Amino acid sequence: xxxxxxxxxxxxxxxxxxxxxxxxxxxxxxxxxxxxxxxxxxxxxxxxxxxxxxxxxxxxxxxxxxxxxxxxxxxxxxxx
Amino acid sequence: xxxxxxxxxxxxxxxxxxxxxxxxxxxxxxxxxxxxxxxxxxxxxxxxxxxxxxxxxxxxxxxxxxxxxxxxxxxxxxxxxxxxxxxxxxxxxxxxxxxxxxxxxxxxxxxxxxxxxxxxxxxxxxxxxxxxxxxxxxxxxxxxxxxxxxxxxxxxxxxxxxxxxxxxxxxxxxxxxxxxxxxxxxxxxxxxxxxxxxxxxxxxxxxxxxxxxxxxxxxxxxxxxxxxxxxxxxxxxxxxxxxxxxxxxxxxxxxxxxxxxxxxxxxxxxxxxxxxxxxxxxxxxxxxxxxxxxxxxxxxxxxxxxxxxxxxxxxxxxxxxxxxxxxxxxxxxxxxxxxxxxxxxxxxxxxxxxxxxxxxxxxxxxxxxxxxxxxxxxxx
Numbered sequence: 001x002x003x004x005x006x007x008x009x010x011x012x013x014x015x016x017x018x019x020x021x022x023x024x025x026x027x028x029x030x031x032x033x034x035x036x037x038x039x040x041x042x043x044x045x046x047x048x049x050x051x052x053x054x055x056x057x058x059x060x061x062x063x064x065x066x067x068x069x070x071x072x073x074x075x076x077x078x079x080x
Numbered sequence: 081x082x083x084x085x086x087x088x089x090x091x092x093x094x095x096x097x098x099x100x101x102x103x104x105x106x107x108x109x110x111x112x113x114x115x116x117x118x119x120x121x122x123x124x125x126x127x128x129x130x131x132x133x134x135x136x137x138x139x140x141x142x143x144x145x146x147x148x149x150x151x152x153x154x155x156x157x158x159x160x161x162x163x164x165x166x167x168x169x170x171x172x173x174x175x176x177x178x179x180x181x182x183x184x185x186x187x188x189x190x191x192x193x194x195x196x197x198x199x200x201x202x203x204x205x206x207x208x209x210x211x212x213x214x215x216x217x218x219x220x221x222x223x224x225x226x227x228x229x230x231x232x233x234x235x236x237x238x239x240x241x242x243x244x245x246x247x248x249x250x251x252x253x254x255x256x257x258x259x260x261x262x263x264x265x266x267x268x269x270x271x272x273x274x275x276x277x278x279x280x281x282x283x284x285x286x287x288x289x290x291x292x293x294x295x296x297x298x299x300x301x302x303x304x305x306x307x308x309x310x311x312x313x314x315x316x317x318x319x320x321x322x323x324x325x326x327x328x329x330x331x332x333x334x335x336x337x338x339x340x341x342x343x344x345x346x347x348x349x350x351x352x353x354x355x356x357x358x359x360x361x362x363x364x365x366x367x368x369x370x371x372x373x374x375x376x377x378x379x380x381x382x383x384x385x386x387x388x389x390x391x392x393x394x395x396x397x398x399x400x401x402x403x404x405x406x407x408x409x410x411x412x413x414x415x416x417x418x419x420x421x422x423x424x425x426x427x428x429x430x431x432x433x434x435x436x437x438x439x440x441x442x443x444x445x446x447x448x449x450x451x452x453x454x455x456x457x458x459x460x
Contacts, residue, residue: 011127
């Protein structure tokens, strides 16, 4: 399963991507799924198993929300 | 041509800068932050990396505090127009450029500001005692300091100013400083730093930067409103940086050029660039200093000056000297008031102005020598 990190703008998406990469994760930039936001930008997808460590890697950079991409649909895990 | 108008705009631009600009125009389909396709993402990455580079270059911890503008003038306008409210008290040095002075002139009428120009001596240095006294009399909302004068090259004593400014916010006009002098906003209590991309940073015209200390964004009203690619469902400007102050399609080729200019500076070394430029100014001064009838302005102690030299030949208008330098000797300089009438009033060269020679990294020893010979021939 995957988790999706939402950020306020592409600037913060790329900041988060940099922080994830610096901590050894392999973030995937994906278009924001229509089901979770009307925003037409990008979001970051990571493996669910990395969620806790990934949040720490952000070092104070707050995601707007984190969603779980589950077979039955999206589930909100964190809301700012 | 011997180009000694580097303070107006640096020339030539490093080939890396030209290539970076051309590359975005040739290879990047899309606008940053506006779509999710590969081209737009690539554009977003160029913008992001440029922002990170600028932040790192001036010591800013968070690249979100770097706002790209159309130039130092817009950066200064953003602070002055965005921050100052009806009746605010503003202090500024009497060496300010019109990019500050005209905005203050406008706001003085529009918002009934109390604008106080702080005295500077004949060499252009701020009178620190008077500055402190005026600050103590009554707190001011903002202190504006032109860190390096575009007329005389005078470098204001930044550390002393920071030590006495207290709670007053500081706006530094770094148009002639960034890319010449080391600046570390991460370790100094600088609130706002405005600078251009096309002078010391070797970028193209049409791009500049405002650094603002994190947390100050809420005090500033945006200068413009519009599309950011973020929070598009709302009719309000996003409150977060940098989108709060950046809207419309950014000047990506210009920003890429600015970033390449910083790469160039880091490859050569800022200290080496500064030493080279100031050495040329020193050699030029050394060759002309004995010439009778010559009045040289600015700091006697050239350690406190950048590579800008302002002078006049007795009995000759600055514009005439510049015209002869250009026509007879192929030396390009700038004559007149340099958009800084206050500075010329301060150093005693108003209203005729001065002839300004400004040296850059791409100038060579022969340029300084030939310019000195030409000037001596005209002064005859």
